[in-house]
Amino acid sequence: AQSVSQHNHHVILSEAASLELGCNYSYGGTVNLFWYVQYPGQHLQLLLKYFSGDPLVKGIKGFEAEFIKSKFSFNLRKPSVQWSDTAEYFCAAGASNAGNMLTFGGGTRLMVKP
């Protein structure tokens, strides 16, 4: 069965700390991977995506993620977080031949203390 798991449900960091949110997926075939962010009271927004090519993907707002196929992982990173990064982050995966149907991870709620 297809599944996505996020290791941390709740993360609290101080400003300028480095961030890494774990994401592991379970898929049988070629997979597309995404990280979405939901700021308080706002829509889900796409942070970054991986379809193929360079496994290190750079997204908006200084975020990046690395696809490690051997580990079935797609961890999200940011070297120095800001208070404005406080949000909920969702990892998602979709089979490349399944249109836009995505399976979401459980989400990680990040709180950055000023």
Place this chain on the structure above:
Amino acid sequence: GAVVSQHPSWVICKSGTSVKIECRSLDFQATTMFWYRQFPKQSLMLMATSNEGSKATYEQGVEKDKFLINHASLTLSTLTVTSAHPEDSSFYICSARDTKGQGLQGTGELFFGEGSRLTVL
């Protein structure tokens, strides 16, 4: 960027009544829209895929007769929660992809609505 709008954003209803939630793509056409449900402190769960002009495809465990989906046009999909019960209280989110691939061409980016919070008393 592309905008997906949901209405209403918040609805409170009595048990046993039906509630309709609309999902509109405001500046693009979407042959396919998706409906998700988010329980408190949990992830989004895909409920169904809404296909314009044809029947929706429901995920396993989602009751078709309870969650009626209609995708009557390329810009509108509706989710009707029939005979709502308190356990149906949740946050419902829709998403859509521009059929012409606007935004990020061929990348599968979905544009999400702002969500509709349903509270059944």
